[in-house]
Amino acid sequence: MRKIVHIDMDAFYASVEQRDDPSLRGRPVVVAWRGKRSVVCAASYEARRFGVRSAMPAITAERLCPEAVFVPPDFGRYKAVSRQVREIFLRHTDLVEPLSLDEAYLDVTRNKTGLPTATRVAKTIRQQIRDETQLNASAGVAPAKFLAKIASDWKKPNGLFVIQPHEVLDFLAPLSVARIPGVGKVMEAKLARYGIRSVGDLRSWDIFELERRFGRYGLRLHELAHGIDHSEVKPDRPVQSISAEDTFDIDRFRDELGPAIRQLAEKAWQATRKTERLARTVVLKLKTDQFKIYTRSITPGDSINNVDEVSALALLLLQRVELPADTRYRLVGVGLSNFYEPGQLGGQTELFGNEF
CATH class of the missing domain: 3.30.70.270 (Reverse transcriptase/Diguanylate cyclase domain)
Structure with missing residues (x-):
């Protein structure tokens, strides 16, 4: 253990x-x-x-x-x-x-x-x-x-x-399913439709029924609801990608996406400041009102050094999405990837953690 x-x-x-x-x-x-x-x-x-x-x-x-x-x-x-x-x-x-x-x-x-x-x-x-x-x-x-x-x-x-080992099940039972890793607002809403609001509710479901309704993640839900997590602590695991996205209350046309893209570029850039690794690639993600997802990426010759570069590249990628002008979008995301260590053009992140 x-x-x-x-x-x-x-x-x-x-x-x-x-x-x-x-x-x-x-x-x-x-x-x-x-x-x-x-x-x-x-x-x-x-x-x-x-x-x-x-x-x-x-x-x-x-x-x-x-x-x-x-x-x-x-x-x-x-x-x-x-x-x-x-x-x-x-x-x-x-x-x-x-x-x-x-x-x-x-x-x-x-x-x-x-x-x-x-x-x-x-x-x-x-x-x-x-x-x-x-x-x-x-x-x-x-x-x-x-x-x-x-x-x-x-x-x-x-x-x-x-949380002592013998306390795990009792501790988890009353918690909202939103506390479980991977359960965001969308999954939380799906579970609620089946009357699953707490970890205790989730634990009462048969593992095969969870798998039938939620696929492989249903098996993961079953394990976590029972306090089972075999994930190991992995020293110095490098950042692979960082992103930020937003789902709109009202679908938007492409010409209306600029302000959201700039704000998401700022969020993604700020998130990278928590690591000393540098990004070389900007990714733009779009989801239409028909739930079709499109991604575009660009890798300039040099590293990306500030938020203005992230915004400019993301907006450039927007122009590369060749969809009809009347297409409406319900989600937009901006990401950074292809990270490398300073001084090493492509690790280690700067920090960072029986009785218990």
């Missing part, structure tokens, strides 16, 4: 800003460039009380919280702190799987420091992060990766939550 720890830094970018500038402490801090095209990279917990969230348009955040202090992001500084945190992880285990600059999985089934339980490891890591970076981290401890990630969010901020 594995012992998995998921570490998630609390409001990471905003907390670094508040740590380094005492005048920001206790104030609603929004890490973002101001402007109609900008999106929120992070929000302090003081700002979150007003409904400000990451990936929200900055102009919306300003409307929700007029007293917010906007701070432009400094990714070089955040990456430096991330390296500090990763060094702490590696004192305890070599099995560290970074998810972004501010979170990671750690497999501490066997730890380097000889601590008797995963809970003790998580407590020690959180204290070391606090002592050495003056920042708070939340942690979840569980026998599976998806459970550890749920647990780390359970007592945020600055919390620790442990």
Whole structure:
């Protein structure tokens, strides 16, 4: 049985800003460039009380919280702190799987420091992060990766939550199916049509019936509902692709897609700032009102260095979609892929993670 720890830094970018500038402490801090095209990279917990969230348009955040202090992001500084945190992880285990600059999985089934339980490891890591970076981290401890990630969010901020192996089934039963990995809004709605709203509801279904209705993912749903997840912690798994997409309330013509593409390019670009790897390819995804999906991609000669390049290339790809002018679109997405390490034109992401 594995012992998995998921570490998630609390409001990471905003907390670094508040740590380094005492005048920001206790104030609603929004890490973002101001402007109609900008999106929120992070929000302090003081700002979150007003409904400000990451990936929200900055102009919306300003409307929700007029007293917010906007701070432009400094990714070089955040990456430096991330390296500090990763060094702490590696004192305890070599099995560290970074998810972004501010979170990671750690497999501490066997730890380097000889601590008797995963809970003790998580407590020690959180204290070391606090002592050495003056920042708070939340942690979840569980026998599976998806459970550890749920647990780390359970007592945020600055919390620790442990799911013991014998507690897994009882813990999962009342949770919304939306907590299960891969269950987004569309799948949640499909499950609700069958009366499946909680993990307990899902667990009551026969595995063969789930497979008949949902294919291979039905088998995965059955396993997760029973707390079964054989996913291993994979150290230094490189980013393959990053994307952002939006489904419109009202279908749009091609000439109306420009603003959405620019905003999605901003979101995708901001997401890449959580890794030091660089992208070479821009991908545009479109879904028509007839549910037909079209993708186009372009790989310029050099790496993509800023959000304006992402927007320009995505808009260029839009012109390469040769569909009738009266075609309506219900979804658009912008992605970045073909990543490589700086200085290495095509790894390692900069961070990042029996009794328990």
